[in-house]
Amino acid sequence: MNANELEKYKPREDENDTVGRRSFLKRLGGGLIIVFGVGDFSLLNAAEDLSEVDFPEFNGYLRIREDGFVDCFTGKIEMGQGINTSLPQALAEELEVDVFKVNMVMGDTLLCPFDAGTWGSLTTRTHDKLIREAAAEARNVLLDLASERMGVPRGRLVARNGVIYMVLDESRRIAYTELTNGEKIVRGLTVKPELKGPDELKIVGQPFHRRDSLEKVTGKAVFTADIRLPGMLQARILRPPALRSKLVSVDLTGAEALPGVKILREEDFIAVLHPDFEKAGEALAAIKASWEVPESLADDETIFAHILKNADRTRVRFSDGDLETGKKESDILVSEEYHDGYKAHAPIETHAATAVFEKGKLTMWASAQSPFGTQRNVSELLQIPKEQVHLKQILLGGGFGGKIYSQQAEEAARIAKMLEGTPVQLMWTRKEEFMYDRFRSAAVIKVDTGITRDGLIRYFDFNIFNAENRGTILFYKIPHHRTATHEGDKVNPVHTGAWRAPGNSTVTFARESHIDTLAHRIGMDPLEFRLLNMGDQRAINAIKLAAGKFGWTAAKPPSGIGRGIACGEDAGTQVTVIVEVSVDTTTGHVKVNRAVVGQDMGQVVNPQGTIIQAEGCVNMGLGYALTEDVKFNWGEVHSSNFGDYRITTFSMIPDKIETYMVDAMDQPPTGGGEPAIICMGAAVANAVFEACGARVTRLPVTPERVLAALKGD
Amino acid sequence: MEEKVSFELNGKQVEVPLDQDQSLLWVLRTRFNLTGTKYGCGLGYCGSCTVLMNGEPVQACAIYMDIVGGQKITTIEGLAEGEKLHPVQQAFVDHDALQCGYCTPGMIMNAVGLLNRNPNPGREEIISGMEGNLCRCGAHNRIIDAIEAASKVMTK
Numbered sequence: 001m002n003a004n005e006l007e008k009y010k011p012r013e014d015e016n017d018t019v020g021r022r023s024f025l026k027r028l029g030g031g032l033i034i035v036f037g038v039g040d041f042s043l044l045n046a047a048e049d050l051s052e053v054d055f056p057e058f059n060g061y062l063r064i065r066e067d068g069f070v071d072c073f074t075g076k077i078e079m080g081q082g083i084n085t086s087l088p089q090a091l092a093e094e095l096e097v098d099v100f101k102v103n104m105v106m107g108d109t110l111l112c113p114f115d116a117g118t119w120g121s122l123t124t125r126t127h128d129k130l131i132r133e134a135a136a137e138a139r140n141v142l143l144d145l146a147s148e149r150m151g152v153p154r155g156r157l158v159a160r161n162g163v164i165y166m167v168l169d170e171s172r173r174i175a176y177t178e179l180t181n182g183e184k185i186v187r188g189l190t191v192k193p194e195l196k197g198p199d200e201l202k203i204v205g206q207p208f209h210r211r212d213s214l215e216k217v218t219g220k221a222v223f224t225a226d227i228r229l230p231g232m233l234q235a236r237i238l239r240p241p242a243l244r245s246k247l248v249s250v251d252l253t254g255a256e257a258l259p260g261v262k263i264l265r266e267e268d269f270i271a272v273l274h275p276d277f278e279k280a281g282e283a284l285a286a287i288k289a290s291w292e293v294p295e296s297l298a299d300d301e302t303i304f305a306h307i308l309k310n311a312d313r314t315r316v317r318f319s320d321g322d323l324e325t326g327k328k329e330s331d332i333l334v335s336e337e338y339h340d341g342y343k344a345h346a347p348i349e350t351h352a353a354t355a356v357f358e359k360g361k362l363t364m365w366a367s368a369q370s371p372f373g374t375q376r377n378v379s380e381l382l383q384i385p386k387e388q389v390h391l392k393q394i395l396l397g398g399g400f401g402g403k404i405y406s407q408q409a410e411e412a413a414r415i416a417k418m419l420e421g422t423p424v425q426l427m428w429t430r431k432e433e434f435m436y437d438r439f440r441s442a443a444v445i446k447v448d449t450g451i452t453r454d455g456l457i458r459y460f461d462f463n464i465f466n467a468e469n470r471g472t473i474l475f476y477k478i479p480h481h482r483t484a485t486h487e488g489d490k491v492n493p494v495h496t497g498a499w500r501a502p503g504n505s506t507v508t509f510a511r512e513s514h515i516d517t518l519a520h521r522i523g524m525d526p527l528e529f530r531l532l533n534m535g536d537q538r539a540i541n542a543i544k545l546a547a548g549k550f551g552w553t554a555a556k557p558p559s560g561i562g563r564g565i566a567c568g569e570d571a572g573t574q575v576t577v578i579v580e581v582s583v584d585t586t587t588g589h590v591k592v593n594r595a596v597v598g599q600d601m602g603q604v605v606n607p608q609g610t611i612i613q614a615e616g617c618v619n620m621g622l623g624y625a626l627t628e629d630v631k632f633n634w635g636e637v638h639s640s641n642f643g644d645y646r647i648t649t650f651s652m653i654p655d656k657i658e659t660y661m662v663d664a665m666d667q668p669p670t671g672g673g674e675p676a677i678i679c680m681g682a683a684v685a686n687a688v689f690e691a692c693g694a695r696v697t698r699l700p701v702t703p704e705r706v707l708a709a710l711k712g713d
Numbered sequence: 714m715e716e717k718v719s720f721e722l723n724g725k726q727v728e729v730p731l732d733q734d735q736s737l738l739w740v741l742r743t744r745f746n747l748t749g750t751k752y753g754c755g756l757g758y759c760g761s762c763t764v765l766m767n768g769e770p771v772q773a774c775a776i777y778m779d780i781v782g783g784q785k786i787t788t789i790e791g792l793a794e795g796e797k798l799h800p801v802q803q804a805f806v807d808h809d810a811l812q813c814g815y816c817t818p819g820m821i822m823n824a825v826g827l828l829n830r831n832p833n834p835g836r837e838e839i840i841s842g843m844e845g846n847l848c849r850c851g852a853h854n855r856i857i858d859a860i861e862a863a864s865k866v867m868t869k
Contacts (some may be wrong), residue, residue: 042767053819079813080811080812080813080814080815080850081746081812082812086760159856169795209806209807210809210811212814213805213806213809213814214806215814215823216797216814217789217798217802217806217811217814217817217818218749218789218790218791218792218802219747219748219749219750219789219818220790221813221814222747222748223748223751225748225752226742226748228746228748234743275743276735276743277739277742278734278735278736278739278742282734290837344848347813347815347849348751348759348761348813348815348816348847348848348849349751349753349813349815350753395813395814396813397751397813397815397816398812398813398815398849399813400849427752429755430753430754430755430756470832473737529862536825567863580756588855590814608809612809612852612855615851615852615854615855616812616850616851616852617851618851619848619852619853619854620849620850620851621853641754641755641756641758642754642756642758642759642847643756643758647846647847647849648848648851648853649844650839650840650841650843650846650853650856650857651840651841651844653853653854654854655836656854664821707730
């Protein structure tokens, strides 16, 4: 996602309106409410009555209900990453309640305070501490209330599992639920309540299974397109053959003749409606339309030359020393160029929205990683106040960055408004999902390096064309270096956006493949070479952990089986992935046998969830490493389904994925949803090189490319 | 007179107007509100719409209503016996063999079909049996483990 795009989804001045925020609290009934936020909110005086105070910045609140449950309201959403398990752990830890008594209310724009969106492996990094602080504060307030009620000094009370006991006489006790007495008590955070130390943690750091499995294995879990409303119509929208096409003429008579079909039109926007999805589709197919398609300037093969020609806005992101001096200090100079094509998000749930517009108000469920961004975009489109658009909580069938954008919600809202009173459901077909996806950018990376005979990197000139700069933090110690990005406004013929660790997989593929090339050039083991040049202690921790667990031994001559290392940084986490592959040198086929992930990610809230996220990164990442590549001719996206865009299948996965975390429970948590995926391209490419001597410099590492590299093409 | 098609759905006899252009997937989702059976690709590539027809897994998006007549259809909603989960469902819970959960009903139905055919599959047989079911979150290894575990429970 470029800066302008991101801007669209950031909170704006008017979203900090205090009236709206205060009204959340007014809506709640009795119980103890603790509000928490990222800003200076935490400095508010807890003794003050806060029910009428303006909250310039709060991101969530929790309520201890009188029935013993604790509601935690947050604008974040659940899309499979497991925060509806890990956030309750953080809460339960400090509040001293059962994890299963925590009820998460997520992403409902009426009930939850504003949140920009769920992306960037940010939830645990930003919300874990806040929730723990709020829960600790809640416990303090409850202890105060109990102390008053029981006539026992606070120091003699202890909270456990939703009950406050007197330390020396546990028969004297009072449950949380009895303490608020039907009143509403609202508090903010005091000046940083004291949190439990690493040794006192009982729930944080323990492996917890997902809390939502039962509904998901029984088919009861409700996703956006599973909403059923009386009289609801299914919508299909007339689509052009290519992006940026213009409608020249259209004949709707064929569709209009079909029974039960309703057609809505606003200029080029033509929607066909029917209670049955397939009938709507048949009507859509009966529309005759002709389009003016823009001239093609590039396709999936010529895109790299096109990028190099048009990405002419250069920015040096950071540098040190002097490149010319670095060159002079080097014995060997190596230049390489790496290519990566467009990649689709391809969640199994396509974009969907269900909406009804009644009396000037829109109620909507949408597969949206940013419910509040969607609310804003929809309200602007319909020209109605934001408060008149209510997005309701819903599960997402995968996101990976692709559901940050709100096109489908805007389309459904437009139709709902035209239908006034009749509910509409829009579920993109797989073909639409590919056409309107915001792909991971195709990119070219040029890397020029100089090393000494002893293996010390003296200079490093890294030029990224069309992939921005995420993941470029240099954890190798190199005296003379420069990292520059090259972007252009007219480079991408297809939509691009944030794909799980945006740009980082491409950047890491190029850098870590190149590092391997350097090691082999001077005949040094790739692990030894990395350790020799690495400067960052957390990066060293991660690579040593992974190499130790993998059982790395010195580099081997090609044997058909090879190992590959790749290191990277994402979302504050240092990660190393090591894989073992088998390569069939007659067919070029690559099979990954084993993957080991080592991560330094600070405090781990839910080790089970962390391991599962890393496994997901490895398996999803194998797709972009081995098979995924969007085929297109300019705005015409040829990849239209899983037959021609091959994501990871069961036969592609490693027999074994092992994930290890550096023990750093005393450090703040860093991101866990994305890091391991960034290493997959380079780890596989490096393993292929060790297996057979083929250096593939373009993703995915297809059999054809392996065979071509073997022949020296 | 309108032609009808009747079949057994999760143990109950049902009847719907016959429309040969209609797939089982959308009849389940629209007419019966059985939304556990998911749309993922519409062309039989992803397996999210897998249901059992006479105990065999089929992709509901590719099964048209004219062949459903007289068959026995089981969807994810019909798998558990009351509160008691099917061993495959239980194994998915125990192994955390899911993330977003969208592909899960199709995965489970295909796995049940696989175990109906072959109660004791080896790992390679599980992999080839599940090859047509896609998971984007990357839960594959756990799904294989869950199916192996369920197989052991079911053959005990």
